Amino acid sequence: MSAHYSVAILQCLVHHVYLSCISNLTPSRHFCSPTAPCRVALPLLAPFRTLKLVSSLWKSVADEYKIDTFFLNVEEGVYYPHAWHINTRLRKAVLLSRYRIFRTIDSDGGTSNRGVYVAYDFGGSAGCAGASEVVIKAWVSGSDVEYHREAAAYKLLRGCPGVPATLQGAQYEPLCDVHILPMQKLGPSLEDLMSLLPNRQFDLRMVLTVAIQMTERYRDIHARGVIHSGAKPGNICFAPRSDAPGTLYAIDFGFSLALADNLLIPSAHRIDSVGNRRFMSVLAHHGISKSQRDDLESLGYLLSYLFHGQLPWDPPRPVRSRSIATPASKIFEGMDACFHEFWRDVKALAYGEVPDYEKLRGRFAVCLQQHEKGCAPYDWWDIWDQFNS
Known part of the structure; x- marks a missing residue:
């Protein structure tokens, strides 16, 4: 031998x-x-x-x-055949020596450039036995515009109420050749809740509660110099069960802009049209640079969507039916007068004008107080458990 x-x-x-x-x-x-x-x-x-x-x-x-076999399989029945795909890359090794991916929330299946995942964080003193679940946002390219926007926004928003905490700054992980941002794991989104409700519709109390909290969210986010550009039901989540049960969080700042990045006057040549097109402001559809008013206009569309389960321009209606001529009477049909008043004030804002958030919030709060008539404030987890049983 x-x-x-x-x-x-x-x-x-x-x-x-x-x-x-x-x-x-x-x-x-x-x-x-x-x-x-x-x-x-x-x-x-x-x-x-x-x-x-x-x-x-x-x-x-x-x-x-190159012995790196995992001690325990944490994902059953999932197979990723392409080594180049981001889903496969992230499962090759432990990320930043403490995060182990075990579930995909969402990934860009077409280009495989980015994704959102749930991971175990075993970096604490108890190791794997004391691991907590976290969210990992990942990008293949370090030049990805959304990667830089997200990293910059969360840096500006660190400690901002109603914005998930980042556990570490955005970093490159050479073992998987990806850029990642570890974040606090939240509860279900409003879109998840809508899928459980009859006719996918929120009642008035629920919509008013969202209106109050999201007005507060945008007040604090704008005060940090950030435009969210991401209002949609999937980007608003419950707080974790261990936190304040009625709190809502704004997530996904991949389309965000810093106020300092905009011109002092609106410009059609300053920015691309970014955001969810169903909820995007009219002027943003035309590429005009964004300011505080655009987030609040998108919030108005969101509130209408939660109440009606759809927007006036959703299919099977022609997409061209969405225009600057769509009246408030159509958008907020059947809703309380406070929504029409909110819309009037938002549409009257000049570019870059700081809204009177307390006035906007106050209208919703008065209406909610009248409507609740002594009812306890909503606990989003209670609603979730009621319809998800």
Whole structure:
């Protein structure tokens, strides 16, 4: 038997012994990997890591096989056949030595350039046993415009009420060749809730509650110098169950703009038309640079959508029916007068004019107080549990 063949057999044996030993790690809930172990698994691997330093054979085995097998499978029945796809890349290794992807929320299936995922964060002192769930936003290209907008917005909005916390800044992960932004995991979105409700419609109390909170959200977001450009039901989420149960969060700042990036006067050549086209302001559809009024106009469309379950220009109606001529009487048909008053004030705003948020919010608050008649404020999780049982 040749020496080369003997070494190959020995390498395979060493590799087998190594994998057999690490597979018996305790506690059993280790979903980290040998190359990025949690704090509990790390001391159990110490002898093997030391052996690599003193044994050339062991080092050659580790280098040749690139041993990074995960201890525990956390995702059943999912197969990603394309190595280049972002879904596959993110599952190759532990991200930033502490995050393990286990579910895809959404990914750009056409170009595979970006996605949103749920991951275990085992970076705490309890390791995998004390892991919490977090959200990972990921981009393949570091030059992706949405990546830079999102990273810049969350930096400006750090600590802003009703905006998810970023756990670390946006970073490049060389093991998967992606750029990632770890974030706080929130509850379901208003779109998720709509899917459970009869006729996909919110009642008046629910719409007023959204109106009050989102007016507050935009007041605080605009005060930080950010235009959201992302009003839609899927971008408004419940707070985690452990937090204030009635709080709503604004998410997804990939289309956001800093107020400082806009001209002092509106310009049709300053920005591209970005945002969800169903809820985008009329002037933004024409590429005119955005200001505070555009977020509030989009909020008006959102409130109408929640109440009616659709917008006047939704299919099967012709798309061209959406125009600057669509009257408030059509958008807020059957809704309280406070929505018409809100719309009048928002449409009267000049470009860059700071809205009177308290006046806008106050109308909704008075209407809600009259409508509730002593009812307790809504707990979004209670509504969710009621219809999701």
